[in-house]
Amino acid sequence: MDDLLAEFLAETREMMTALGGELVAWEANPSDRARLDAIFRFVHTVKGNCGFFDFPRLESLSHAAEDALAEVRAGRRSASPRLVTAVLAIVDRIGAMVDAIEAGEELPSKGDEVLVAALEPDSGDNDDIVADCSDGPSARSANPANGAQRSIRLPTGLLDGVMSSVSDLVLARNDLARRMRDAGVDPTVQGPFERLSTILDQVREAVTRMRMQRIEHLFGALPRLVRDLSAELGKQVMIDLEGGDVELDREMIEMIRDPLTHIIRNAIDHGIERPSHRLAAGKREIGTLHIAARQSGNRIIIAISDDGRGIDGARLVDKAVAAGTITRADGDALDHGGRNALIFEPGLSTAEAVTAVSGRGVGMDVVRANIERVGGSIEVTSVAGQGTSILLSLPLTLSIIPSLTVGAGGQLFAMPRSYVEEIVHGGAGHIEFARAGDAMLVTVRGKRVACLSLATQLGLAAPIRPEDSTLVLMRLASGDLFALAVDRIFDHEELVIKPLAPAIMGTGIYAGSTLLDDGNPVLMLDIAGIARKAKLIGDVQKRVRSVEEAAEVHERRGPPALLFVGLDGARKVVRLGAIRRIERIAASCVDLASDPPRAVIGDALFPLAGTEAGELPHEQVSVLRLGDGESEIAYAIDRILDTVELSGDIAPARGNGISEGTTLIEGIPAEVIDTHWLFASFAAPPRSLDAPLCRLPVDDPWARTILAPLIESAGYRIVDDGFEGTADVTIATEAGGTCGDDGAVITLCADPDHAAHLPGALYRYDRAGLVAALAAIRSGKAA
Amino acid sequence: MNDLLVIVEIAGRRAALRTSEVQSVVELEAISAVPRAPHFVLGLAPLRSNTLTVIDAAAAIGLAPHGQPDAGTRAVIVDHAGHRYALVVDAIDDVAEALSEPNRVPGDAGADWERVSEGLIETDRGPALLISLSALVAGPPGVPA
Numbered sequence: 001m002d003d004l005l006a007e008f009l010a011e012t013r014e015m016m017t018a019l020g021g022e023l024v025a026w027e028a029n030p031s032d033r034a035r036l037d038a039i040f041r042f043v044h045t046v047k048g049n050c051g052f053f054d055f056p057r058l059e060s061l062s063h064a065a066e067d068a069l070a071e072v073r074a075g076r077r078s079a080s081p082r083l084v085t086a087v088l089a090i091v092d093r094i095g096a097m098v099d100a101i102e103a104g105e106e107l108p109s110k111g112d113e114v115l116v117a118a119l120e121p122d123s124g125d126n127d128d129i130v131a132d133c134s135d136g137p138s139a140r141s142a143n144p145a146n147g148a149q150r151s152i153r154l155p156t157g158l159l160d161g162v163m164s165s166v167s168d169l170v171l172a173r174n175d176l177a178r179r180m181r182d183a184g185v186d187p188t189v190q191g192p193f194e195r196l197s198t199i200l201d202q203v204r205e206a207v208t209r210m211r212m213q214r215i216e217h218l219f220g221a222l223p224r225l226v227r228d229l230s231a232e233l234g235k236q237v238m239i240d241l242e243g244g245d246v247e248l249d250r251e252m253i254e255m256i257r258d259p260l261t262h263i264i265r266n267a268i269d270h271g272i273e274r275p276s277h278r279l280a281a282g283k284r285e286i287g288t289l290h291i292a293a294r295q296s297g298n299r300i301i302i303a304i305s306d307d308g309r310g311i312d313g314a315r316l317v318d319k320a321v322a323a324g325t326i327t328r329a330d331g332d333a334l335d336h337g338g339r340n341a342l343i344f345e346p347g348l349s350t351a352e353a354v355t356a357v358s359g360r361g362v363g364m365d366v367v368r369a370n371i372e373r374v375g376g377s378i379e380v381t382s383v384a385g386q387g388t389s390i391l392l393s394l395p396l397t398l399s400i401i402p403s404l405t406v407g408a409g410g411q412l413f414a415m416p417r418s419y420v421e422e423i424v425h426g427g428a429g430h431i432e433f434a435r436a437g438d439a440m441l442v443t444v445r446g447k448r449v450a451c452l453s454l455a456t457q458l459g460l461a462a463p464i465r466p467e468d469s470t471l472v473l474m475r476l477a478s479g480d481l482f483a484l485a486v487d488r489i490f491d492h493e494e495l496v497i498k499p500l501a502p503a504i505m506g507t508g509i510y511a512g513s514t515l516l517d518d519g520n521p522v523l524m525l526d527i528a529g530i531a532r533k534a535k536l537i538g539d540v541q542k543r544v545r546s547v548e549e550a551a552e553v554h555e556r557r558g559p560p561a562l563l564f565v566g567l568d569g570a571r572k573v574v575r576l577g578a579i580r581r582i583e584r585i586a587a588s589c590v591d592l593a594s595d596p597p598r599a600v601i602g603d604a605l606f607p608l609a610g611t612e613a614g615e616l617p618h619e620q621v622s623v624l625r626l627g628d629g630e631s632e633i634a635y636a637i638d639r640i641l642d643t644v645e646l647s648g649d650i651a652p653a654r655g656n657g658i659s660e661g662t663t664l665i666e667g668i669p670a671e672v673i674d675t676h677w678l679f680a681s682f683a684a685p686p687r688s689l690d691a692p693l694c695r696l697p698v699d700d701p702w703a704r705t706i707l708a709p710l711i712e713s714a715g716y717r718i719v720d721d722g723f724e725g726t727a728d729v730t731i732a733t734e735a736g737g738t739c740g741d742d743g744a745v746i747t748l749c750a751d752p753d754h755a756a757h758l759p760g761a762l763y764r765y766d767r768a769g770l771v772a773a774l775a776a777i778r779s780g781k782a783a
Numbered sequence: 784m785n786d787l788l789v790i791v792e793i794a795g796r797r798a799a800l801r802t803s804e805v806q807s808v809v810e811l812e813a814i815s816a817v818p819r820a821p822h823f824v825l826g827l828a829p830l831r832s833n834t835l836t837v838i839d840a841a842a843a844i845g846l847a848p849h850g851q852p853d854a855g856t857r858a859v860i861v862d863h864a865g866h867r868y869a870l871v872v873d874a875i876d877d878v879a880e881a882l883s884e885p886n887r888v889p890g891d892a893g894a895d896w897e898r899v900s901e902g903l904i905e906t907d908r909g910p911a912l913l914i915s916l917s918a919l920v921a922g923p924p925g926v927p928a
Contacts, residue, residue, distance in 0.1 A: 458818035
């Protein structure tokens with residue numbers, strides 16, 4: 001019976017929802033036969049159904065409406081506005097009763113008789129006959145309900161179910177793809193599978209869009225909230241909403257509902273002043289709360305701004321000092337933004353009195369934690385006396401997260417890419433580690449930040465030395481930086497993240513899990529949670545911020561240099577100033593056969609030094625990228641030892657070569673690389689933009705194919721006979737003959753004897769002579 | 784009252800799970816450890832594109848842990864509150880018919896068993912403690928997260 005009742009209620013509600021638009025349309029045009037029929041069907045069904053159940057009041061209401069409408073349908077009565085109103089009232093009443101039945105409450109108090117009485121025809125009806133209801137087909141087809149885009153209502157649970165099934169499909173597809181790869185499946189299977197795969201991606205995109213909801217749904221409740229709050233607090237606040245058409249994942253809307261409400265409470269309670277204060281401050285009596293949403297790339301930005309009194313930074317600092325969150329010295333050192341950011345510290349508030357609305361100011365830290373949990377960030381800006389603005393930045397969806405997969409302690413983990421600021425190798429030249437008690441600090445380009453080892457945080461065995469690890473610099477939503485040392489970085493991936501069982505969520509260091517393409521589960525790290533566990537959030541002000549500026553590297557006596565082991569196994573040093581970057585490249589990117597040897601780094605070719613002695617490692621080569629300001633060369637090394645000071649004397653080397661001399665570093669000799677010599681011998685002369693021009697005869701194939709590269713490598717730009725301007729040098733060959741009379745002319749002869757007799761002529765394979773002649777002309781031009 | 788029950792052995796004792804709560808019994812393959820998780824969580828395991836949370840049933844009750852299962856160990860797959868778990872038990876016996884409502888255990892079953900059990904239930908394979916899933920997957924009280 002309960003099932004039947006539930007079905008009845010659901011059906012009734014469904015019909016009422018579908019009827020919503022019809023009712024309004026009928027009201028606008030009571031002669032519309034199609035609308036009338038729809039409403040008649042509704043009351044008729046309700047009547048029939050509630051006779052079956054025991055709802056006498058529902059039955060009598062629907063019965064009365066049905067009778068009246070039947071009269072209209074039969075043409076015995078016209079649909080007067082009065083009748084429309086009466087029917088609408090009955091439909092509303094039926095809705096209220098259905099709600100009450102479902103909630104198991106008492107039916108709404110009596111008054112049905114009035115509604116039924118209103119249906120009775122009165123004399124007026126005959127006067128205001130609106131139109132003949134049994135009109136021709138033109139009226140019937142007027143305004144049909146099927147517009148361009150029909151929409152239907154779906155329970156959100158169903159949508160979530162579809163989304164999760166599609167996510168499962170994607171995972172199953174990945175699993176299948178892996179098994180097919182392993183098994184080496186027939187290509188005839190591969191084709192349809194690819195198609196299936198493409199369709200699945202489209203479905204996933206469509207479902208993701210289906211789950212999008214206009215942020216209006218969130219905004220809708222705000223005017224009422226603001227009205228109630230301001231009335232309660234004796235303030236006058238006007239709310240101004242913008243960007244309600246921005247779409248956001250439904251789940252995300254639910255997640256930010258509470259934080260947003262809290263921010264609004266705070267703004268009205270603490271931000272906006274009482275009307276009298278506002279007038280005294282020369283502002284409008286009514287405060288404005290402006291809430292705007294907009295989409296920016298794959299993030300949604302929501303700004304909540306008020307024109308209230310702003311945040312009193314000095315007061316916040318006082319409170320924070322009093323609460324012991326920061327020291328007075330730290331507080332004084334904070335800049336404006338830093339002071340405002342204190343509102344995110346637990347237990348701080350500038351509210352003079354505890355109010356029922358926003359409590360004791362506890363909450364902004366919770367707001368921040370909640371926003372961070374969904375991968376968002378929060379920022380506050382404030383101008384004293386003019387207002388406060390809070391900026392929320394949120395990802396579009398919760399379920400698919402761009403991630404970085406990393407290894408730590410022999411296990412794979414994922415982290416949201418939104419936190420990642422930079423990735424550096426622990427052995428890189430500009431990185432310095434320091435220990436402060438149990439804490440590890442790292443200095444990256446003058447900024448000293450806390451360094452956590454992921455393996456240690458997770459309690460995994462034997463973390464590797466920080467110098468050998470890869471540091472992922474994380475920027476927390478508060479703007480604080482910290483470094484997370486991982487064993488290695490694997491990949492960038494878009495991961496479908498699923499929630500974890502509560503027992504695992506309870507650890508506070510995971511945000512979810514996913515299955516990788518290889519079918520193995522991987523845990524998504526909760527970066528904010530890890531930082532919180534390591535006590536980096538909360539008292540960040542004293543731990544991170546204050547040391548950031550103070551981190552100027554301690555004084556050195558000599559120039560800093562990098563101590564490393566060359567491929568030949570010898571200890572060498574090179575001045576740090578010459579090092580641009582340190583890279584690891586695949587051994588296959590090195591071409592030892594060319595002269596000089598070259599290496600591909602990124603998509604550029606660099607001359608490679610340091611390869612004279614010794615084999616290349618099999619897989620990867622570390623190279624130093626040295627720069628002299630204009631050109632760069634690469635220097636292959638075995639490994640980096642340390643950064644040191646070149647404090648001792650350098651015993652100069654005898655010969656000219658790569659070695660500038662030898663110095664003692666920690667008592668052991670090391671060869672100092674002569675960077676001047678390196679650049680002199682390896683770096684290609686920079687191609688200047690106004691390279692001297694060399695005219696070549698266009699009709700001599702030998703000149704264009706064999707001679708041209710030599711001339712270009714001498715620093716010339718080649719032009720042909722058709723060139724209108726003045727060439728610096730013209731090459732004449734016997735085959736091509738002389739052409740053009742501008743500048744110097746070099747004549748090349750195929751016969752060496754002939755060249756010896758002709759002034760200004762050279763044998764065409766006299767490479768040294770030709771290069772010398774070209775160089776002479778070039779330097780003559782420069783002078 | 785003729786519920787079907789899956790009879791399992793946990794820490795040497797006979798226990799029962801409602802078949803309505805049991806999805807299937809599978810052989811576990813590789814389990815990925817979850818660092819810092821409570822000790823009764825053995826890790827995560829993939830199952831047909833789902834992720835299972837592998838629970839050591841004995842440890843979750845508060846008894847001496849069963850420990851990491853060997854590859855291929857059979858586990859009971861259960862759903863609870865939207866999450867899918869694999870329960871590692873000593874042995875999975877059979878499906879049996881419940882012959883009674885769960886009753887209070889005569890005597891003292893021990894606080895740990897009391898916490899996870901809905902009572903003693905008679906089956907055609909003998910009496911067994913009926914396990915309450917929600918209590919089991921929550922783990923023993925006071926386990927540091």
